[in-house]
Amino acid sequence: MSPSSEQAAMVGPTQKVNLMGLSQKGLEAFFETLGEKRFRATQLLKWIHQLGVCDFQKMSNISKDLRNKLDELAEVRAPEVIEQWDSKDGTRKFLIRVAGGSAIETVFIPEGERGTLCVSSQVGCSLDCSFCATGKQGFNRDLTAAEIIGQVWIAAKSFGQLQECGTRRGDRKVTNVVLMGMGEPLLNFDNVVNAMSLMMDDNAFGISKRRVTLSTSGLVPALDRLGEYTDACLAISLHAPNDKLRNELVPLNKRYPIAQLLDSAKRYIDGLPDTHRKITIEYTLIDHVNDRPEHAQELAELLADVPVKINLIPFNPFSLSNYKRVSNNALRRFQQILIDAGYTTTIRTTRGEDIDAACGQLAGKVNDKTKRSQRYKLDQAAMLSSDSDIIPVKMVNS
Numbered sequence: 040m041s042p043s044s045e046q047a048a049m050v051g052p053t054q055k056v057n058l059m060g061l062s063q064k065g066l067e068a069f070f071e072t073l074g075e076k077r078f079r080a081t082q083l084l085k086w087i088h089q090l091g092v093c094d095f096q097k098m099s100n101i102s103k104d105l106r107n108k109l110d111e112l113a114e115v116r117a118p119e120v121i122e123q124w125d126s127k128d129g130t131r132k133f134l135i136r137v138a139g140g141s142a143i144e145t146v147f148i149p150e151g152e153r154g155t156l157c158v159s160s161q162v163g164c165s166l167d168c169s170f171c172a173t174g175k176q177g178f179n180r181d182l183t184a185a186e187i188i189g190q191v192w193i194a195a196k197s198f199g200q201l202q203e204c205g206t207r208r209g210d211r212k213v214t215n216v217v218l219m220g221m222g223e224p225l226l227n228f229d230n231v232v233n234a235m236s237l238m239m240d241d242n243a244f245g246i247s248k249r250r251v252t253l254s255t256s257g258l259v260p261a262l263d264r265l266g267e268y269t270d271a272c273l274a275i276s277l278h279a280p281n282d283k284l285r286n287e288l289v290p291l292n293k294r295y296p297i298a299q300l301l302d303s304a305k306r307y308i309d310g311l312p313d314t315h316r317k318i319t320i321e322y323t324l325i326d327h328v329n330d331r332p333e334h335a336q337e338l339a340e341l342l343a344d345v346p347v348k349i350n351l352i353p354f355n356p357f358s359l360s361n362y363k364r365v366s367n368n369a370l371r372r373f374q375q376i377l378i379d380a381g382y383t384t385t386i387r388t389t390r391g392e393d394i395d396a397a398c399g400q401l402a403g404k405v406n407d408k409t410k411r412s413q414r415y416k417l418d419q420a421a422m423l424s425s426d427s428d429i430i431p432v433k434m435v436n437s
């Protein structure tokens with residue numbers, strides 16, 4: 040995305056440029072249009088993403104004239120937190136309103152020293168994976184880069200991680216980000232890439248490239264371009280060991296079958312400057328669908344030439360699906376076959392059950408006015424808010 044188009048995309052409802060979502064390059068271009076030096080970009084990045092300052096008048100190393108000019112032309116605006124829930128296991132869930140009245144959820148999951156934030160890239164999703172409730176409610180819109188990085192900003196701010204916000208509260212911190220929330224990140228390529236650059240930029244969040252992961256269902260042409268823009272980690276939502284089954288679970292597979300997808304993923308990993316990186320394979324286990332020992336064996340053979348680690352995700356049932364959760368026996372048996380075949384294979388544990396925030400199952404609220412009444416009937420029981428302008432949907436295993 041060119042800086043000018045990056046800026047154009049960031050103009051919010053106030054018609055001011057929202058600097059929250061501009062990368063270093065985008066900010067440099069913005070300041071050049073004001074006749075200012077490029078180093079202003081670094082100053083702004085630090086104020087916004089390290090100090091958590093949104094008020095230009097508080098940016099003390101910027102001249103009064105420029106601060107006033109910024110007030111006229113620009114803003115620093117994060118999405119609005121509607122509600123925040125804390126689980127007794129430390130999981131924190133945010134309900135976040137984005138422009139237009141839609142709402143998304145972002146979940147923070149602590150584990151030892153690590154704090155992983157699962158962020159969304161779209162409101163809804165057009166890919167309609169059969170096991171995913173987000174797919175059931177269709178596509179609403181792409182999130183802007185500001186709305187994507189804003190999820191990280193909000194979580195970091197809530198832990199006092201941004202210095203301006205004062206004392207650190209507890210020892211929790213966003214150390215890892217996974218783009219595994221609502222939506223297919225590669226369908227929102229420019230905004231996702233810009234937000235990821237802010238996650239990894241040392242002048243912004245400075246998270247290691249080994250701790251930022253993009254998860255895709257397999258949009259091969261976009262995956263083929265990804266390496267030109269980022270060196271973040273890659274996860275593939277595979278969920279099946281052959282095309283026949285994957286065509287049912289992930290309809291995108293009919294356009295980009297497994298062999299093409301794995302070849303593209305290998306090219307991405309091979310193109311990274313550092314070696315020994317592995318692709319994470321996500322496999323949602325559904326009772327009597329893809330959980331049999333022969334599926335595990337077929338998966339082991341399929342991945343023999345691909346550097347992977349495998350993450351098994353027990354399916355979380357939801358009201359619009361007839362699929363059932365895998366049995367514990369089948370789950371352990373599946374894992375053991377993969378371990379015996381030499382794969383590092385983990386099981387995603389359920390977290391934040393008391394706040395309905397199990398990893399891999401976010402509850403979101405989406406306002407899609409075109410389908411409002413239909414969705415209201417479909418999932419009325421899942422209503423999470425009395426706010427009549429917000430309609431809830433559930434997101435599973437994206």
Ligand code: SF4
Binds near residue numbers: 435436
């Ligand atoms: S699993 Fe991911 S790509 Fe598939 S419908 Fe759900 S959000 Fe979209």
